[in-house]
Amino acid sequence: MKKKQKVERDQAARAIKLFAKLLFAGRPHSLTELAKTLRCSKQTILRLVDVIENSYSVYVELSKKGNRNYYQIKKNQRLPTLNLTESELRTLFICSVFSKHLLGNDFFDEATRALEKSIAHLPRQKEFSPELYGVFAPGSIDYTPHQKTMRLLATAMENKKVCKLTYRNLVEAGSKTFYIKPLKIFSSKDTVYLHAQMAKAPGKKYMEPEFDPLLAIHRIKKIEVTGRVFEFPEDYDFEKVFNRNFGIIKEETFKVTVEFSGSAGAYVLERIWSPDQKIVKKRNGNLQLTFSASSEPETIAWILSFGKSAELIKPRKLVKKIKIELKTMVDLYRFSDNYRF
The missing domain is CATH 2.30.30 (SH3 type barrels.)
Structure with a gap:
C-alpha cells in the first residue's frame, strides 16, 4: 500500500512540474527534453499530458519540427491562478544567492526584486532573507x-x-x-x-x-x-557531451584508477566523478576510485591537488607524466635560493 501511495505522489509531483514547465517557460519543449528534465520515460510524459488536460481543463498544444514532437500550453487560455509556495520561494532565494558570484550584482538584484514581488502573493506575510545564505568563493571571477x-x-x-x-x-x-x-x-x-x-x-x-x-x-x-x-542541431545533447566523464576539455575518453588515503578517501566518496565510476574500499582502509576522464591535464592537476593522499594507478602513461611533473616541481625548488635540500 505504501509503495502504491509513493508511486501516486511521484506521479502527482511530476504532473505539477510538467504543467509549470509547459505553462511558464514561454516556448515549446520536445518530448525528449521533457523526459530528461523529469527523469522519466516518454510514455510517462504522454500520460501526464493527458492528466493535465483532464485535470486543469487546458489544451496542451502539439507541434512538430523535423521528426520531433513539441509541447506547450499557450497563455491565452483560461488558466488557474498559481502562486509560488513558501518552499518554492525559499528555494529560489537560495539558488539566487548561490549563483550571485557567477552572475554578478545586476542579475542577482533582478532575481531578488522578482522574488520580493512574489512574496506579496503569499496568503500570509512571510519573511525571506538572502542574508541567511552565502558563498565562500576565493579565486572566483568577477562577472x-x-x-x-x-x-x-x-x-x-x-x-x-x-x-x-x-x-x-x-x-x-x-x-x-x-x-x-x-x-x-x-x-x-x-x-x-x-x-x-x-x-x-x-x-x-x-x-x-x-x-x-x-x-x-x-x-x-x-x-x-x-x-x-541558424538551425539548432536536433541531435545536440549537452548531458551526453559533458556529463559522461571527468574534464571540461573533451578529447579521447580513458579510464583512470586512483587510490586515496585518509580524509581524501572520504571526500572522494561523497562525490560523483563520472556516471560509470566504481569505488572499492581496500583492506588497508584506503579507497580506490575508477572513473572515466577526457582531459589528461585536468586529471593530472586534480590528482596532484590531493598531495601524498592520492596515488595514480592507471593509466600507466599518465603515471609517467605525473612523475615528470613531480620531478620538475622538485627541481624548481631544489635550485631556488630560498630552499635547500
Whole structure:
C-alpha cells in the first residue's frame, strides 16, 4: 500500500512540474527534453499530458519540427491562478544567492526584486532573507563587467542568431575574431562557459573545426549579434557531451584508477566523478576510485591537488607524466635560493 501511495505522489509531483514547465517557460519543449528534465520515460510524459488536460481543463498544444514532437500550453487560455509556495520561494532565494558570484550584482538584484514581488502573493506575510545564505568563493571571477555579454548571448540563443565574437585565448597573446552559433551557457568550477558551433564567416570558405568551440565567457572581448539565423542541431545533447566523464576539455575518453588515503578517501566518496565510476574500499582502509576522464591535464592537476593522499594507478602513461611533473616541481625548488635540500 505504501509503495502504491509513493508511486501516486511521484506521479502527482511530476504532473505539477510538467504543467509549470509547459505553462511558464514561454516556448515549446520536445518530448525528449521533457523526459530528461523529469527523469522519466516518454510514455510517462504522454500520460501526464493527458492528466493535465483532464485535470486543469487546458489544451496542451502539439507541434512538430523535423521528426520531433513539441509541447506547450499557450497563455491565452483560461488558466488557474498559481502562486509560488513558501518552499518554492525559499528555494529560489537560495539558488539566487548561490549563483550571485557567477552572475554578478545586476542579475542577482533582478532575481531578488522578482522574488520580493512574489512574496506579496503569499496568503500570509512571510519573511525571506538572502542574508541567511552565502558563498565562500576565493579565486572566483568577477562577472559584473561581463553581464552585457551574457545578456546578448541569451538573446542570441533564444532567437537562434549567429554571433560575431572577438576572443582572447588563455595561452595566446592576441585576440581572434570569428563567427559562432551559441548553443548552451553553463558553469563549471565557478567559471561560466559558452558551448557553441562554428559558423561561416561572410565571404570566406567554411572549414570544419576539429572540436566545437568551448569559450570562457570572461575572455570574450567583444560580441555582436548578427541578423543571420541558424538551425539548432536536433541531435545536440549537452548531458551526453559533458556529463559522461571527468574534464571540461573533451578529447579521447580513458579510464583512470586512483587510490586515496585518509580524509581524501572520504571526500572522494561523497562525490560523483563520472556516471560509470566504481569505488572499492581496500583492506588497508584506503579507497580506490575508477572513473572515466577526457582531459589528461585536468586529471593530472586534480590528482596532484590531493598531495601524498592520492596515488595514480592507471593509466600507466599518465603515471609517467605525473612523475615528470613531480620531478620538475622538485627541481624548481631544489635550485631556488630560498630552499635547500
